[in-house]
Structure formats: C-alpha cells, structure tokens
Amino acid sequence: MRLKDKCCFVTGAASGFGEGIARKFTDEGARVAVVDIDAENAKRVAETIGNGAIAVTCDVTKADQVEKAVVTVMDEFGRIDTLINNAGWSNKNAPLMETDEKTMRKIYDVNVMSIFHMTKAIVPRWRKANPGVMINVGSTAGIRPRPGLTWYNSSKGAANILTKSLAVELAPDKIRVCGLAPVMGATALLENFMGMPDTPENREKFIETIPMGRLSEARDVANAAAFLASDEAEFLTGVILEVDGGRTV
Numbered sequence: 001m002r003l004k005d006k007c008c009f010v011t012g013a014a015s016g017f018g019e020g021i022a023r024k025f026t027d028e029g030a031r032v033a034v035v036d037i038d039a040e041n042a043k044r045v046a047e048t049i050g051n052g053a054i055a056v057t058c059d060v061t062k063a064d065q066v067e068k069a070v071v072t073v074m075d076e077f078g079r080i081d082t083l084i085n086n087a088g089w090s091n092k093n094a095p096l097m098e099t100d101e102k103t104m105r106k107i108y109d110v111n112v113m114s115i116f117h118m119t120k121a122i123v124p125r126w127r128k129a130n131p132g133v134m135i136n137v138g139s140t141a142g143i144r145p146r147p148g149l150t151w152y153n154s155s156k157g158a159a160n161i162l163t164k165s166l167a168v169e170l171a172p173d174k175i176r177v178c179g180l181a182p183v184m185g186a187t188a189l190l191e192n193f194m195g196m197p198d199t200p201e202n203r204e205k206f207i208e209t210i211p212m213g214r215l216s217e218a219r220d221v222a223n224a225a226a227f228l229a230s231d232e233a234e235f236l237t238g239v240i241l242e243v244d245g246g247r248t249v
Contacts, residue, residue: 004029020218212245
C-alpha cells in the first residue's frame with residue numbers, strides 16, 4: 001500500500017472527487033480526515049471508509065475554522081502528511097456580465113482563499129517537523145478556458161499559479177506542492193459547468209470535446225492524487241497533472 005501509515009487531510013471530502021480521494025487514500029493504507037462544510041455527509045464518508053478516519057466540519061473560506069480543523073486533525077493523528085485542497089465551487093455557466101460581485105467573491109473565497117488559509121495554517125507546522133505534500137485540485141478550466149465560466153476559469157488559473165509558486169518557495173523546506181487539473185466530471189457541479197440541464201444529449205455534446213470519450217470520474221482524480229502523495233513522486237513538485245482524457249491537448 002503506497003500510503004501506508006500516512007495521515008491525510010482532504011477538504012470537500014463529503015462527496016464527489018473529495019470522497020473518491022478519501023476512499024482511495026484509505027485503501028492505500030492512510031488515515032484520512034474527511035473535512036467538509038457538510039457535517040452529515042462527512043460523517044457518513046468517515047464511518048464507511050474506516051481505518052480510523054475522522055469527520056471534521058469546516059468552512060474552508062474562514063481562517064479561524066481552517067486553523068481549528070488543522071489543530072483537531074493534528075491532535076487526533078499527531079501529524080498531517082498530505083493536504084488535499086479539493087473543496088471548490090462554480091457559478092452557473094453564463095455570459096460573464098451576468099455574474100455579480102457576491103458570486104465572484106464566493107468563487108475566489110472557495111477556490112483561492114481556501115488555499116491561502118490552509119497554507120497559513122499548515123506550513124508553519126510542516127516547517128517545524130515532518131514536511132508534507134500539498135495537492136491543489138484545480139481544473140482544465142484554468143489551462144484551456146472556455147466562454148461562460150470566465151470568473152471560475154480565472155480562479156482555477158490562480159490556483160495553478162499558486163501551486164507553482166508555493167512549490168518553488170517551499171522546496172527548500174522539503175515541502176512538495178502539486179496540482180491536479182481534472183476535466184468536468186459527474187459531480188454536484190456538473191450542471192453549473194454545462195450551463196444546461198444534465199441530460200444524456202447535453203452530456204454527449206461535452207463528451208465529444210474529450211478525445212478519450214468520457215467525463216472524468218472520482219477514481220481518475222483519486223488515482224492521480226494517490227500517486228502525487230506517495231513516495232514514488234518524491235522528486236515531483238510544481239506539477240499540474242492534467243486528468244482530462246486529452247481535453248487540454
């Protein structure tokens with residue numbers, strides 16, 4: 001098991017890609033903190049994956065809640081080897097002028113400021129002992145943007161640059177920082193991304209733009225995250241791994 005005895009902190013882990021990552025990491029031998037604003041589903045995931053997993057309720061846009069969550073997990077596990085910044089949010093696909101300031105702020109609070117809060121909370125602890133790995137879950141939207149999600153696209157572009165800059169600055173501390181850029185998957189945000197009802201016909205229109213002919217699945221993202229978190233990737237940092245079936249080629 002490639003993550004045996006590692007302790008991992010996964011945000012947005014009550015559903016979607018985050019739940020898939022939590023389950024994969026547990027299968028690979030890790031203890032996982034299932035961190036989410038959705039307390040009920042976080043508890044469900046933690047109880048079903050076993051191996052000493054714990055559920056932690058946290059709004060990743062709030063610095064005090066992030067700090068409290070990190071303290072809770074450190075107290076329970078003794079350390080955090082891997083932090084997965086997976087929590088994300090998108091406005092509904094629409095012309096850029098239709099997005100209001102409140103929506104724009106939420107996009108950046110969830111997709112960008114959460115990385116800031118997590119970095120401020122965990123890097124000082126990693127610098128003192130047991131340097132770890134941070135993996136930021138971005139999107140192909142930050143690499144190959146398309147109309148309708150301009151503000152979301154920009155937030156994921158920011159996450160990509162944050163990943164690379166953090167990697168360079170933290171490398172002397174032996175802290176690795178990598179990113180994942182999944183293509184659209186069948187998650188709770190699917191209709192937001194498409195900007196249309198989730199029908200077989202509308203899915204097919206989007207799938208036609210993916211060379212490998214399907215949407216991403218939680219297992220695709222989880223497998224990539226497990227590799228980046230493992231000792232097999234010990235010399236990789238600043239990488240944005242595209243999990244996209246060729247979408248960004």
